[in-house]
Amino acid sequence: MTINEAQQKVDTWIKSTGIRYFNELTNMAILTEEVGEVARIIARKYGEQSFKINEEDDNLSDELADVLFVIICIANQTGIDLDSALRENIDKKNNRDKQRHQNNPKLK
Numbered sequence: 333m334t335i336n337e338a339q340q341k342v343d344t345w346i347k348s349t350g351i352r353y354f355n356e357l358t359n360m361a362i363l364t365e366e367v368g369e370v371a372r373i374i375a376r377k378y379g380e381q382s383f384k385i386n387e388e389d390d391n392l393s394d395e396l397a398d399v400l401f402v403i404i405c406i407a408n409q410t411g412i413d414l415d416s417a418l419r420e421n422i423d424k425k426n427n428r429d430k431q432r433h434q435n436n437p438k439l440k
Contacts, residue, residue, distance in 0.1 A: 335415040335418065336413070336414075336415050336416075338400075339404055339407065339408055339413075339415075340403055342401060342404045342405060342408060343356065343408050344354060344407075350380070350432045353405055353408070353409045354405070356406060356409060356410065358403055359405050359406050359409070362402050363402040363403065363406065364400065366395065366398040366399045366402055367399055369390070369395045369398070370392065370396060370399060371396045372390075373390045373392050373395060374392070375393065378437065
C-alpha cells in the first residue's frame with residue numbers, strides 16, 4: 333500500500349465507520365497516547381524495565397500502526413499529502429545532513 337492509498341483508506345474508514353474526524357487537538361492528544369504505548373513496550377522489551385505481572389508482551393507492530401493511523405488522520409484533516417511531504421523531508425535531510433552524520437565522531 334502506498335502512502336497515498338493509506339491516506340485514502342483512512343479517510344474512507346473515518347467517514348464510513350468513524351463518522352467524522354476528531355478535531356486536531358483531540359488527535360494530537362491521541363497521538364501522544366499512542367506514542368506513549370510504543371514507548372512503554374520498547375522500554376520493557378528493549379530497555380531496562382520489565383513487564384508487570386499479568387502484563388502481556390504487547391504487539392509493537394500494532395502500536396506503531398496506531399501511531400501511523402493517527403498521523404494519517406492529522407495529515408488528512410489538515411490537507412497534507414504525506415507522500416509529497418515525506419519526499420520533501422528526505423530531500424531536505426539528504427542536503428542538510430549529507431556529511432553531518434559521517435563526520436560525527438559519536439557515531440563511529
